[in-house]
Amino acid sequence: MEIPYTATARPDTGLFNAKLGVWMFLASEVMLFGALFSTYVLLRVGAPSWPHGYEILNIPLATLNTVILISSSVTMVMSWASLMMKEFKKYKMYMGLTILLALGFLIVKGFEYGAKFSHGLYPSESTFLAIYFTLTGLHGLHVIGGIIVNTYFWGPGSKMWHTDPQRFTNRVEVAGLYWHFVDLVWIFLFPVMYLL
Amino acid sequence: MSDEETKENSTSPTEAIETAGPHVAAPHVVEHLELGFWRKYVFSTDHKMIGIQYGITGLLFLLFGFSLMLLMRWQLAYPGEAIPFLGELFGPDRMPEGIMLPEFYNQLGAMHGTIMVFLGVVPLAVGAFGNYILPLQIGAIDMAFPKLNMASYWAYFLGGVTMLTSFFVPGGAANSGWTSYAPLAVIATMGQTLWLFGMVFLITSSLLGSINFIVTTIQLRAHGLSFMRLPFFVWAQLVTAFLLLLAFPPLEAAGILQLMDRLAGTSFFLPSGLVVSGVPLEVSGGGSPLLWQHLFWFLAHPEVYVLILPAMGIVAEIIANNTRKTLWGYKSMVYALIFLGFMSFIVWAHHMFLTGMGTTISAFFQTTTMIISIPSIVILTALFLSLWGGSIRFTTPMLFALAFLPMFGIGGLTGLPLGLAPPDIHLHDTYYVIGHFHYIVAPGTLLALFAGIYYWYPKVTGRKLNDTLGKIHFWGSFIFLNGVFMPMFIQGLAGVSRRLYDGGAIYAHAQGVLHLNEFISVSAWLLGLAQIPFIINFFMSMRKGKKVSDNHWEATTLEWAATTSPPLAHGNFATVPEVHRGPYEYSLPGHKKDYTPQNERVEV
Numbered sequence: 001m002e003i004p005y006t007a008t009a010r011p012d013t014g015l016f017n018a019k020l021g022v023w024m025f026l027a028s029e030v031m032l033f034g035a036l037f038s039t040y041v042l043l044r045v046g047a048p049s050w051p052h053g054y055e056i057l058n059i060p061l062a063t064l065n066t067v068i069l070i071s072s073s074v075t076m077v078m079s080w081a082s083l084m085m086k087e088f089k090k091y092k093m094y095m096g097l098t099i100l101l102a103l104g105f106l107i108v109k110g111f112e113y114g115a116k117f118s119h120g121l122y123p124s125e126s127t128f129l130a131i132y133f134t135l136t137g138l139h140g141l142h143v144i145g146g147i148i149v150n151t152y153f154w155g156p157g158s159k160m161w162h163t164d165p166q167r168f169t170n171r172v173e174v175a176g177l178y179w180h181f182v183d184l185v186w187i188f189l190f191p192v193m194y195l196l
Numbered sequence: 197m198s199d200e201e202t203k204e205n206s207t208s209p210t211e212a213i214e215t216a217g218p219h220v221a222a223p224h225v226v227e228h229l230e231l232g233f234w235r236k237y238v239f240s241t242d243h244k245m246i247g248i249q250y251g252i253t254g255l256l257f258l259l260f261g262f263s264l265m266l267l268m269r270w271q272l273a274y275p276g277e278a279i280p281f282l283g284e285l286f287g288p289d290r291m292p293e294g295i296m297l298p299e300f301y302n303q304l305g306a307m308h309g310t311i312m313v314f315l316g317v318v319p320l321a322v323g324a325f326g327n328y329i330l331p332l333q334i335g336a337i338d339m340a341f342p343k344l345n346m347a348s349y350w351a352y353f354l355g356g357v358t359m360l361t362s363f364f365v366p367g368g369a370a371n372s373g374w375t376s377y378a379p380l381a382v383i384a385t386m387g388q389t390l391w392l393f394g395m396v397f398l399i400t401s402s403l404l405g406s407i408n409f410i411v412t413t414i415q416l417r418a419h420g421l422s423f424m425r426l427p428f429f430v431w432a433q434l435v436t437a438f439l440l441l442l443a444f445p446p447l448e449a450a451g452i453l454q455l456m457d458r459l460a461g462t463s464f465f466l467p468s469g470l471v472v473s474g475v476p477l478e479v480s481g482g483g484s485p486l487l488w489q490h491l492f493w494f495l496a497h498p499e500v501y502v503l504i505l506p507a508m509g510i511v512a513e514i515i516a517n518n519t520r521k522t523l524w525g526y527k528s529m530v531y532a533l534i535f536l537g538f539m540s541f542i543v544w545a546h547h548m549f550l551t552g553m554g555t556t557i558s559a560f561f562q563t564t565t566m567i568i569s570i571p572s573i574v575i576l577t578a579l580f581l582s583l584w585g586g587s588i589r590f591t592t593p594m595l596f597a598l599a600f601l602p603m604f605g606i607g608g609l610t611g612l613p614l615g616l617a618p619p620d621i622h623l624h625d626t627y628y629v630i631g632h633f634h635y636i637v638a639p640g641t642l643l644a645l646f647a648g649i650y651y652w653y654p655k656v657t658g659r660k661l662n663d664t665l666g667k668i669h670f671w672g673s674f675i676f677l678n679g680v681f682m683p684m685f686i687q688g689l690a691g692v693s694r695r696l697y698d699g700g701a702i703y704a705h706a707q708g709v710l711h712l713n714e715f716i717s718v719s720a721w722l723l724g725l726a727q728i729p730f731i732i733n734f735f736m737s738m739r740k741g742k743k744v745s746d747n748h749w750e751a752t753t754l755e756w757a758a759t760t761s762p763p764l765a766h767g768n769f770a771t772v773p774e775v776h777r778g779p780y781e782y783s784l785p786g787h788k789k790d791y792t793p794q795n796e797r798v799e800v
Contacts, residue, residue: 001337001766005415017340017415024407028445035446035491039453039464042487124461127482131464134456 007167022174026181033185036138040131040192051128053194056121058112062194065108066186072101073183076150076176083169088161091172095154098179102147109140132193139189142182149175231765239350241342242764246349247328248656254320257356258642259727261311264304266724271296272699273717290368298697302371303387305695307359309374310391313499314398315356317641321506322402322440323352325648326409326433328656332755333427335418335773335795337766340411348404355397362390373695375496378465378488382457383472389458392451399448402440409437418754418795420775424530425794427753427779428516428523431530432509435537436502443498443541450491457483464488486551493544501540503637504604505533507644508575511597514651515579517751518594519586520790522780525578532571532578539568549617550624558617565615572608576601591749592666596647599674600640607635610685625695628688631681639677646673646730654748658760659741665733672726679719683712750791753779757795 009016044050079094116122116129123133153172160168231240240246270279276295283294290300331339339345362369367385370376381388413434417426426434453464461479465488468481516523523529545553545561579601588594610632613619623629646669653661690709692700699713700706747756754773762768773795781792 003338003340003342003416003766005340010415013414015415017411020414021341021407021411024410024441025403028403028407028441031442032445032449035449035494036453039449039487039491042484042490043464043482046484047482122461123456124463124480126480127463130456130460130462130480133460134453134462134464138452 007164007170016170018170018174019177022177026177029181029185033135033138033188036131036135037188037192040135043127043131047127051126053128053132053192053196056128057132057194058115059194061108061112062190065105066190068101068105068108069183069186072098072105073180075101076179080169080172080176083161083165083172086165088158091161092154092158095150095172099147099150099154102143102150106140106143106147109136135189135193139182139185142185146175146179146182150179236764239346240764241338241346242766243327243331243339243342243345244656244762244768245764246345247324247326249349250319250323250327250352251325253353253356254316254324257311258316258320261308261316262724264308264311266720267296268301268304268308269717269720271301271697273714275698275701299371300368301697302373302695303363303369306370306373306376306391307363310359310370310394312637313374313503314395315352315359317503317637317645318402318499319352320645321503321641322409322433322436323349323405325429325506325510325645325652326405326436329652329755330409330430330433331412331416332655332758332762332768333430333753334413334416334421335754335757335769335775336412336416337768337772339408340415341408342766344404344408348401348408351397351401351404355394355401358390358394358397362387362394365390375492376454376488377492378454378457378483378485379467379470381488382454382465383477389455392455392458395451396448399444399451402444406437406440406444409433410441413437418773418775421754421794424527425775425778427509428512428526428529428533429506429509429753431533432505432512435533436505439498439502439505439537439540443495443502446491447495450488450495453491454488486548486553489548489551490545493547494541497544497547498537498540500633500636501536503641505536507600507604507641508533508579510644510648510651511600512579512582513751513753514593514597514647515582516780516782517651517749518589518591518597519583520589520782521582521586522778522782523578524581524584525574526778526780529575529578532574536568536571536575539564539571543568543615546615546620549620555617562616566612569608569612569615576605576608591650592661592663592670593647593651595667595670596643596650599670600644600647603635603639603643603677607632607637607640610635622691623688625693626688627684627692627694630694631684631688634681634684639674639681643673643677646670649734651749652755653737653741654744654760655755655758656761657738657741658743659737660744660748661737661741662733665729669726669730669733672729673723676719676723676726680716680723683709683716687712747793750789752781752791752793754794757793 003017004010005015005017007016013020075094075097079091079098082088082090082094113133121129123130153168153175157171158168160171237245240249267279267282270277278294279291279296280294283291283296286300290297327339327345331337359369365386367387369387370381370384370391372381372384372388376388376391413426413430453462456462457464457466463479463481463483465485466477466479466481466483467485470477470479470481512523512529543561543564545557546565549558549562583598610628614623614629614632650661650666653659687700687706687709690705692703692706692709696703700710744760746758746760749756754775757773758768759770774797775794776797777792777794779794781794783790784792
């Protein structure tokens with residue numbers, strides 16, 4: 001027997017299993033990042049002095065990264081939409097673009113980190129740098145996780161398109177939901193760390 | 197004994213299967229894939245096998261965590277005296293000449309708490325009972341994500357291995373209490389780092405598990421099984437899963453921050469100007485020790501309900517079945533449960549009245565704490581009222597379930613003074629607190645979990661646990677559990693602090709209640725002996741226990757519509773059941789038998 005509602009939605013809930021699953025997962029992620037942002041607020045409120053992000057961090061690079069990540073969210077939607085329109089080749093292209101953009105984000109982030117380290121700015125230097133490296137580092141891990149999942153769906157995982165297209169489309173949709181969340185975290189991170 | 201036993205005797209196992217109902221009588225049409233040993237027993241994706249894996253691992257960890265406490269109880273009863281026979285085995289780093297070192301005592305204390313909560317009770321209550329029973333009770337063929345289910349067990353297993361390994365690193369295991377308060381934990385030995393890594397594994401396991409439980413319950417309910425027809429156990433597991441899902445991530449965040457403090461030299465939890473052993477600590481400072489407590493208790497208070505809700509679910513099932521009537525106020529119980537789950541997120545700082553966080557915050561949290569006691573009392577009262585007018589069968593599981601009610605009552609009521617800031621100032625960090633929460637978790641949850649084992653053992657193995665051994669186990673456990681925890685209230689009211697290496701021997705105010713230490717310790721060791729009948733029973737009954745029918749307890753919920761020990765590989769039900777009625781339709785007037793299963797269309 002097959003487990004029901006892996007490909008089609010259950011009529012009374014209107015959801016297939018993985019979609020509900022990923023929403024639950026994202027709810028827990030909200031709590032994870034919520035706790036870290038609360039930590040930021042508590043430490044900053046309790047600190048006698050707190051540097052402005054723009055005095056230490058590189059705003060142009062971070063702006064570039066914001067553009068890159070938002071674009072990758074757009075290509076991610078396009079890849080799912082291509083599957084919905086049964087255009088597998090377009091899917092491959094858009095998914096490939098998404099992965100490349102995500103790698104681009106990491107490369108820019110790597111330059112930023114490198115510049116900080118070369119100036120002796122480590123997490124142990126100050127509470128500001130500690131929370132900066134922790135939050136962006138954890139976000140970076142989420143980007144890496146997204147790249148791994150998306151690469152699987154771009155490469156070996158895409159074979160499923162030929163056997164079970166509905167389920168494969170669902171998988172890409174779910175991966176997309178996760179990817180938009182990663183994007184959303186950055187949209188909070190950018191102003192909080194760099195601009196405020 | 198009761199008439200139920202005589203009834204069994206008249207039915208041979210083969211007859212029982214033939215008469216057990218329309219669904220089980222059908223021949224198995226399920227494809228039976230022959231899996232190898234590793235895929236079948238070790239890396240299984242079947243919820244029943246994973247449930248058994250969780251159950252056995254959880255029981256072993258419970259025994260292990262309990263033994264740690266038995267060692268500590270020697271030191272508390274006879275401070276500074278060598279432990280006979282055993283002491284020497286621990287080596288000069290831990291017990292030179294058999295005398296326990298304070299450092300080792302601290303390790304035992306921290307690891308007892310961690311192991312009992314995160315590796316023992318939760319895996320057993322949620323991992324084992326949830327995995328095995330929940331899909332059966334909702335008429336599903338498996339969990340929604342079988343591979344994720346396997347991953348969640350193995351993450352738990354790795355977490356357990358990490359915790360056990362930490363005993364053997366330099367400086368030993370974590371020794372800053374199960375709460376790992378900063379800044380003490382940040383400057384502790386290497387065991388603390390392993391504790392944090394272990395917790396990350398356990399949190400991952402809980403997250404995967406909770407997502408699976410929620411999706412399974414919402415998506416895979418059998419046709420006709422609406423939310424208000426769910427057995428109370430399923431409701432309890434569903435609310436528990438939400439607590440695990442939303443409360444654990446902040447602890448994960450806290451764990452990451454403490455790891456950063458320990459490994460990357462940051463100061464999230466280290467205030468400026470910290471001096472350790474007379475030497476100023478070389479860190480940037482500016483952190484907040486209070487922050488750790490907030491993040492920790494944001495998990496750990498909902499965690500208390502994670503420990504108790506599945507137990508309430510088990511007890512509700514057993515009480516309905518053994519009183520032969522429906523639960524009193526099923527709907528109020530469900531609403532109370534949901535409200536309880538919600539409220540459990542906004543009471544956490546009642547653990548922190550003494551931290552100096554301010555009276556305004558204290559006032560808020562003591563108000564929410566008083567409010568959360570209401571739904572707990574609603575559920576407990578409903579369970580008590582369910583007994584009223586029932587023709588109670590005093591089966592072994594029912595004894596455990598009945599004992600749960602007053603024990604949880606004591607645990608809950610003794611918690612009220614702790615929830616109000618003024619009495620808490622006196623009682624905080626004393627043995628009163630230890631007595632209070634142990635009454636909830638040990639005589640409360642553990643008795644309920646044993647009740648569950650006695651109740652569902654026939655479903656898992658097809659055989660019944662021996663009743664005589666079961667009753668010895670029950671009375672022994674019940675008496676000695678009270679012998680252990682009741683005197684702690686007296687000690688705590690006298691002001692004896694917890695976490696004292698000598699049990700309070702050097703304190704003048706403790707002298708009057710010091711003699712109780714020996715009484716508690718002897719009770720604890722006897723409690724250990726009282727578990728032997730259970731261990732014998734558990735293994736002996738697998739082969740020699742009395743064979744029983746599919747629906748041995750004449751219960752109404754769906755797990756009893758499946759065959760005994762349902763086949764692996766998604767083969768729970770020969771045909772997927774359809775639900776026509778509520779969960780506890782017992783003793784309906786005008787019906788021939790006193791129970792009407794949920795999947796029964798017409799009365800026979």
